[in-house]
Amino acid sequence: MPPDPWTDELRLAPGGLRLRRPAWSDVAAVADLHAAAERARTGEVRTRTEDVRVRWLMLDGLEDVVLVEDVDAGHTLVGVGEYTTELDLLDEATVVHVEGQVHPAATGRGIATLLLDRADVRARDAATVEQAAAAVVRTTVVDGDDRARAWFTARGFVLVRHLLTMRLDLSEPAAAPSWPAGIATRRFRPGRDEERTWRAHQAAFGDVATHLPLTLEEWVEDRVLRDPAFDPSLTVLATDAAGEVVGLAVTRVGVEGAPEEGWIRDLGVVPAWRGRGLGMALLLDALHTFRTRGLTGAALDVDDVTIGAAVRLYERAGLRIVRRTDVVERLVATH
Known part of the structure; x- marks a missing residue:
């Protein structure tokens, strides 16, 4: 360059x-x-x-x-x-x-x-x-x-999309997760689960217009190696009878400006398992984990590309919109 x-x-x-x-x-x-x-x-x-x-x-x-x-x-x-x-x-x-x-x-x-x-x-x-x-x-x-x-x-600059930040006060108890039949759950195992988690992540978000496809190496670099807040015990994998990962929730302790809150970075379900309550179960499990760790709140961002179904899911769990952030861009002359 x-x-x-x-x-x-x-x-x-x-x-x-x-x-x-x-x-x-x-x-x-x-x-x-x-x-x-x-x-x-x-x-x-x-x-x-x-x-x-x-x-x-x-x-x-x-x-x-x-x-x-x-x-x-x-x-x-x-x-x-x-x-x-x-x-x-x-x-x-x-x-x-x-x-x-x-x-x-x-x-x-x-x-x-x-x-x-x-x-x-x-x-x-x-x-x-x-x-x-x-x-x-x-x-x-x-x-x-x-x-x-x-x-x-x-x-x-023109508006291209917006993000909604949603938050939940964790002072009140929440419903326990109800897992669909045939689903088992466990925590992420470093050195063993990278490839199967990457496959599930790419499948879960592959039909989102703003999703950027990543190779296995790129995904590990972005989600694991370069994220100082990555905690394997805060990444929940949902597996089917064959042991394939069909849903995941990647979370962390601490958000910008609020170290006492939990952040949900990724929550996704592969297409074949959607509509069975797996997304809600993963969300409730994450909220339960935050509570057991003594955190006072939970937050996440929703992209407007997935805003309809995602916001409805999160609102059913009690999260509410607290901030909107607009993404703006412009073309730059290359010659």
């Missing part, structure tokens, strides 16, 4: 700003920046130092993060951008997902534009390397952040 001019640590941006690579010692300062922005926007701080550390661990490396400093203010941190790049096989496009944050005291200085420009550079370079037909930059806007929504709209 051609050299990225935005990674030059000596490069001065307009207005006395400087872009540089982060170090792990910057995690606390980045968390403070997020907290300042969240406090100004909603009055509620959700991002902790540990949340930033976990997000960075799940990136390919710190080269996927850029910090913006105010040189004239003693190199004070005023912005951060995190970037992930993937190849969308369905649309034959390279997609760069950018999540940026600007300190509220530094808005209006072109920092968000600098971070977005870097995403454009990455998208074009990746499209060249992959010989992709198109390059896309994608980001998210939290419901209620009208200023950010207007800013992205003015720069050609």
Whole structure:
């Protein structure tokens, strides 16, 4: 890939700003920046130092993060951008997902534009390397952040889908799971269950339009090796009489801004076993596990592609919608 001019640590941006690579010692300062922005926007701080550390661990490396400093203010941190790049096989496009944050005291200085420009550079370079037909930059806007929504709209971003965050207070007891006949359950066994769990995961989500097919190696890297919160005891596998995995629930302890809550990352059932109550049983089992561990709540995200049936399932278990996040994107000229 051609050299990225935005990674030059000596490069001065307009207005006395400087872009540089982060170090792990910057995690606390980045968390403070997020907290300042969240406090100004909603009055509620959700991002902790540990949340930033976990997000960075799940990136390919710190080269996927850029910090913006105010040189004239003693190199004070005023912005951060995190970037992930993937190849969308369905649309034959390279997609760069950018999540940026600007300190509220530094808005209006072109920092968000600098971070977005870097995403454009990455998208074009990746499209060249992959010989992709198109390059896309994608980001998210939290419901209620009208200023950010207007800013992205003015720069050609359009809404492509949205995510709903659902939550349940675990203070009240819940119904026990009722497993369909012929189903056995067990916890994930590292070193033994990777391939069969991967097959079930690909089958369970294969008919979702936004699903990105993964090889076994890619799935293990994404779901197990690169996820610092992965806990085999919190991954439940439902197997049929032949021992094949036909349903799974991948969960974790702790969500961003709420370490005392449980997070349901994946809950899926292979097509042949749908409509028999297996999804509800997996969900209730996950909620029961959270309660036995002393967690106070449970949360998950629902993509609008599966919003109808999924939301109805979760609502029957008591979860309610607490936040909407819009996914917006724009095409980037590759020539």
